[in-house]
Amino acid sequence: MAEIVGGKPLAQLQQEFLDMRFGMFIHFNIPTFSTQDWADPQMSPEVFNPELLDCNQWAEVAASANMQYACLTTKHHSGFCIWDTETTDYSVMNSPLKRDVVKEYADAFRKKGLKIGLYYSILDTHHNIRAGWIKKESVEFIKRQLTELLTNYGDISILVIDGWDAWWSRISYEDVPFEEIYNYIKSLQPNCLIAEHNAGKYPDSELFYTDIKHYEQNAGQLISKETNNLPAASGYPINANWFWKESFPTDSVKSAESLVYNNLIPLNEAHCNFILNVAPNRDGLIDDNVVAEFKKIGKLWQYPGKAPKLEIDKQPIITTNLAKGRPMDSSWSFDTRISDFANDDDFTTAWVSYDTVEEPYIEVLLDENTSVCAIGFAELDDVEFYDKAGHTRIGNYVITYFVNGEWKELKVEPQNSFVRIHRLLSEIKASKVRVTFHNCKRGLAISELLVY
Known part of the structure; x- marks a missing residue:
């Protein structure tokens, strides 16, 4: 950040x-x-x-x-x-x-x-x-x-x-x-x-x-x-x-x-x-x-003075995505849309969950005790891939991280947009990061897993 x-x-x-x-x-x-x-x-x-x-x-x-x-x-x-x-x-x-x-x-x-x-x-x-x-x-x-x-x-x-x-x-x-x-x-x-x-x-x-x-x-x-x-x-x-x-x-x-x-x-x-x-x-x-x-x-046109006020204060992301190019794993996915499509630094490609998986997940393997300050993901928003762009396939989701031999859940407020980034109140250490999706629609596609 x-x-x-x-x-x-x-x-x-x-x-x-x-x-x-x-x-x-x-x-x-x-x-x-x-x-x-x-x-x-x-x-x-x-x-x-x-x-x-x-x-x-x-x-x-x-x-x-x-x-x-x-x-x-x-x-x-x-x-x-x-x-x-x-x-x-x-x-x-x-x-x-x-x-x-x-x-x-x-x-x-x-x-x-x-x-x-x-x-x-x-x-x-x-x-x-x-x-x-x-x-x-x-x-x-x-x-x-x-x-x-x-x-x-x-x-x-x-x-x-x-x-x-x-x-x-x-x-x-x-x-x-x-x-x-x-x-x-x-x-x-x-x-x-x-x-x-x-x-x-x-x-x-x-x-x-x-x-x-x-x-x-x-x-x-x-x-x-x-x-x-x-x-x-x-x-x-x-x-x-x-x-x-x-x-x-x-x-x-x-x-x-x-x-x-x-x-x-x-x-x-x-x-x-x-x-x-x-x-x-x-x-x-x-x-x-x-x-x-x-x-x-x-x-x-005459200069009318101040512009409408920005309602959202978002800090820019300036660090490298820690998931980029790292080993990826996931639940069953389409053979041509496997997990490493979700960390190729290309928002037009995606990991696509197989339709019969009820609770799909995707995860990235990091170095031991990697410092992490934000975790999120980008859903594919592509009218050529989906029937209609702009319609999310995501229901609920849970973010977990692996540290000292166990998985821990992050308490985050769910977001509702095609890019969802959760900035953490304090830094965590992790060797894996996983997102598990619940109640998602068929054709779930994640273009990038985002870890900073």
Whole structure:
């Protein structure tokens, strides 16, 4: 579980982020000078030459839409840094520009009264921070870059992290240890929120490895406007892509009316901040058609003040699931859905109990006297597997743990959601953890056993 390291309480920071309501995402980096959003990692710094770069123009555009903050891509997946860094020569300081874009951005937006956010990619294909290449030195490299970003540019309200624990990056939270990086960020800036870009993998009822649930809307990650009760952000580009393309100045952009009435207002009512992306062009300026649409947004929507108050205070999960990859056991299950489907770190697969078992159970074998602070499970919520998604198969359940040669029962209040995590009042020691289900319906499927 997450631990506050000084600064404001996390719940207060989350609410303050929601109170900002609306911000500007700024995708501006070496892919701006490529034809693809994911640039060649060997692309020369010489191409990065925005001769008219004016971050004050960016800030004026944000202010015209009544935005309260912004977030800039300091480093994307191909590893090019747009700040004055001592960690690598693959940076803006070796480009024709030779100016610290992060500093100019932070100064310009603060001058307009806007809060500062930064985006940072863990995946870095230029510096070989990718599957199969990660070493202790890789983690230290990441920490050195984060140190620069979080100590040289004043208060950072939010750090959006990408390229980590995704099917396409294949960098796990063990390869680059999440808890270590999370606590390191908080040690540098206790009031900086972390928004890990992992909503495509983890269920929406818990803050798995993030302070803010971050949805990439155009990648199909859609927040439930009816049921969401977690602090969230939804990112969406006003253009067709995140980074600038040659057709953008003449292409149609998303309309102010749709952005305000179909996104901003309803998202805000669902505890979700809306972050609208702009893609400055190769001169370093936001195109005229985008500037015009932002002014329309500002006429349609005035900042109304604080957002609806969060009703649930949930701490993020930042530690590794102790059940992940461990030996599993269970009552009789379908041969193609055996117990180790419930600790494969994949919420789309599941252990499925055989229909004739009246009281199915699933358990994980841990090391002797393993310290445990929370136990739970995630039920499969898959419309392709069940007749209807959203209908639980679980009746009642009992959680037990094995210690000193005997099983002991945990006294927990039953929950009723697809992810059920019971945070313990005090740490226990266990060599096994078991969940037994009673009065469950046929087709019980558990996607992950969760032990922290």
